[in-house]
Amino acid sequence: MHNDDSxxxxxxxxxxxxxxxxxxxxxxxxxxxxxxxxxxTEWRVLFHLGRYGPxxxxxxxxxxxxxxxxxxxxxxxxxxxxxxxxxxVTRDRRQAKLDLTKNGQAAFDDLYKxxxxxxxxxxxxFSRQEGAALKRCLAALAAQ
Amino acid sequence: MHNDDSxxxxxxxxxxxxxxxxxxxxxxxxxxxxxxxxxxTEWRVLFHLGRYGPxxxxxxxxxxxxxxxxxxxxxxxxxxxxxxxxxxVTRDRRQAKLDLTKNGQAAFDDLYKxxxxxxxxxxxxFSRQEGAALKRCLAALAAQ
DNA sequence: TATTGTTATACTCTATAACTATA
DNA sequence: TATAGTTATAGAGTATAACAATA
Numbered sequence: 001m002h003n004d005d006s007x008x009x010x011x012x013x014x015x016x017x018x019x020x021x022x023x024x025x026x027x028x029x030x031x032x033x034x035x036x037x038x039x040x041t042e043w044r045v046l047f048h049l050g051r052y053g054p055x056x057x058x059x060x061x062x063x064x065x066x067x068x069x070x071x072x073x074x075x076x077x078x079x080x081x082x083x084x085x086x087x088x089v090t091r092d093r094r095q096a097k098l099d100l101t102k103n104g105q106a107a108f109d110d111l112y113k114x115x116x117x118x119x120x121x122x123x124x125x126f127s128r129q130e131g132a133a134l135k136r137c138l139a140a141l142a143a144q
Numbered sequence: 145m146h147n148d149d150s151x152x153x154x155x156x157x158x159x160x161x162x163x164x165x166x167x168x169x170x171x172x173x174x175x176x177x178x179x180x181x182x183x184x185t186e187w188r189v190l191f192h193l194g195r196y197g198p199x200x201x202x203x204x205x206x207x208x209x210x211x212x213x214x215x216x217x218x219x220x221x222x223x224x225x226x227x228x229x230x231x232x233v234t235r236d237r238r239q240a241k242l243d244l245t246k247n248g249q250a251a252f253d254d255l256y257k258x259x260x261x262x263x264x265x266x267x268x269x270f271s272r273q274e275g276a277a278l279k280r281c282l283a284a285l286a287a288q
Numbered sequence: 289t290a291t292t293g294t295t296a297t298a299c300t301c302t303a304t305a306a307c308t309a310t311a
Numbered sequence: 312t313a314t315a316g317t318t319a320t321a322g323a324g325t326a327t328a329a330c331a332a333t334a
Contacts, residue, residue: 007260007263009191009195009208012259013266013267013279014165014171015170015188016169016282016286020282020286021158021162021164021166022165023286023287023288024285026301027158039299039301040300044153044159051152067303068315068317069303069316070301072315072316072318073317073318075316076317081232082315091309092310093311093315094311094314095315096315096316116151119155119156119157120240122285125285130281135157136155138160138171138272139164140161140269140270141167142164142166142167143167144167144168144266184331189313200292201292202292211326212292212293212294212328214325216293216322220294235292236292236334237334238291238292238333238334239291239330240292240293265289290322290333291332292332292334293331293332293333294332296327296328297327298325298327299320299324299327301324301325302322303321303322304319304321305318305319306320308317308318309312309315310315
């Protein structure tokens with residue numbers, strides 16, 4: 001037993017991060033999973049296409065720093081759900097440009113708003129400075 | 145496309161939390177996995193026994209807010225690795241008091257120091273105030 | 289009947305290697 | 312040979328239901 005100081009799991013940064021991330025993730029999952037049957041990577045892929053426009057799987061991987069195998073499965077699932085179409089690039093037939101369908105665009109519009117609202121709700125407990133500092137710290141930790 | 149404002153995944157709190165948590169988790173996993181072949185829940189159970197002394201699986205679950213099935217599997221794995229022993233409680237034979245072995249205690253001592261050092265390293269990029277604020281925010285988010 | 293702990297099962301997420309088809 | 316994307320597989324994490332033993 002170490003009662004000589006106060007270091008415990010609740011003060012261990014990786015543990016705190018894991019708890020907070022899990023809570024936040026579970027909270028937002030409600031939107032993309034319960035409403036659209038999506039998994040996390042599918043929501044991220046949908047987000048990129050909705051936010052930045054049509055692009056190839058490779059483009060998404062580069063932008064989001066997600067491995068191509070994850071993208072590949074997410075794209076296949078989104079295609080099955082009729083949220084996007086694949087269109088082979090004529091000058092390099094290995095690639096396919098991914099376009100959101102009308103349904104995909106609608107799901108994005110909905111989830112984009114939901115994400116903003118969810119983020120605002122999470123940040124509501126903090127002052128503007130506190131919240132900004134929090135996000136800066138997290139970005140720095142993620143970049144390690 | 146939504147170019148009318150600057151909300152993107154890099155600013156979405158659940159995403160930032162997931163990235164930071166994953167990075168931190170992967171960093172510390174090196175210690176408990178590579179050095180002792182432990183999984184995350186095993187390390188947490190070991191921590192509780194080392195930090196607060198012998199207790200039952202139920203006690204750990206209550207303290208750490210971890211489900212009994214996770215505890216059960218972690219305890220079984222730690223017993224196989226000879227890091228703890230189970231001793232049936234005579235007045236209620238459903239329960240077993242869990243005691244760290246010498247090896248278990250040594251692993252805890254090592255990992256406890258490693259955790260403190262790892263935490264200090266992660267926090268090194270922040271001022272004392274910033275770091276404290278970060279941990280307060282994370283605890284609040286986890287408690288949602 | 290309720291509680292402690294175990295087992296079974298399934299789903300999510302991650303990581304890597306091996307493969308295809310194209311270039 | 313290299314690149315875009317797919318498939319297979321395994322490991323890690325989570326969640327829940329059903330069960331045995333004991334109270």
